[in-house]
Structure formats: structure tokens, C-alpha cells
Amino acid sequence: MNNRSSTDTPNDGDFASYLEGVQTSSGQASPQPTDGSENADPSADRRDQSIEDVVVHGEEPTDAFLEEWNAIQNAPELSDEELARQALSAPGDDGDPSTPE
Numbered sequence: 001m002n003n004r005s006s007t008d009t010p011n012d013g014d015f016a017s018y019l020e021g022v023q024t025s026s027g028q029a030s031p032q033p034t035d036g037s038e039n040a041d042p043s044a045d046r047r048d049q050s051i052e053d054v055v056v057h058g059e060e061p062t063d064a065f066l067e068e069w070n071a072i073q074n075a076p077e078l079s080d081e082e083l084a085r086q087a088l089s090a091p092g093d094d095g096d097p098s099t100p101e
Contacts, residue, residue, distance in 0.1 A: 019056070 049065040061069070078086075091097040 016058070 048068075049059065049062050053059045054061050054065065089097075092099060
């Protein structure tokens with residue numbers, strides 16, 4: 001059962017505005033641009049762009065994101081035997097190869 005009132009439901013074709021309103025009301029503010037004085041190396045704060053950044057937050061995909069996306073899409077599929085071999089060779093979080101993931 002959905003407890004949201006009809007006033008919370010976005011109008012047809014107005015989903016982006018709805019997301020912005022939800023982010024604003026939940027305290028998720030967009031980062032404010034800085035003058036660069038806090039960090040001289042901008043790459044130190046950079047993280048890899050995620051699919052969520054592109055799809056949900058509407059960021060323009062970076063070249064690095066597009067390269068990774070293309071590599072994933074063009075990667076050969078693994079056979080069941082290869083997946084089993086990889087699973088059996090991975091010791092898992094406990095580091096014990098006798099208990100593979």
C-alpha cells in the first residue's frame with residue numbers, strides 16, 4: 001500500500017522535477033562550487049562516475065565512464081565452467097581456500 005498522497009505524485013513527464021524536490025526535502029543538496037583554494041589537486045577528490053550519477057543525477061558521462069561502459073558491454077561472456085573455476089579459486093573474505101565463495 002502506498003502512503004504517499006497524490007500531491008507527492010509527479011505530473012506526467014515531470015519526473016526530473018519530482019526527483020529534485022525529493023532530494024531537496026531530504027537534505028541532499030547539490031555540491032556548491034568552490035574557488036579551488038581548499039584543495040590544490042582536484043583529482044584527489046575525484047571518484048569514478050557511476051551509472052547512478054549519469055542516469056539519476058543527470059551528469060554528462062565522462063570519457064572514462066564511457067570507456068569502462070564499452071569495455072563491459074563488449075566483454076566476452078564467461079562459461080559456467082569458467083565462473084565455477086573463478087569461484088573455487090577465490091578464498092573469500094576469510095582467506096581460507098578450502099571454503100571458497
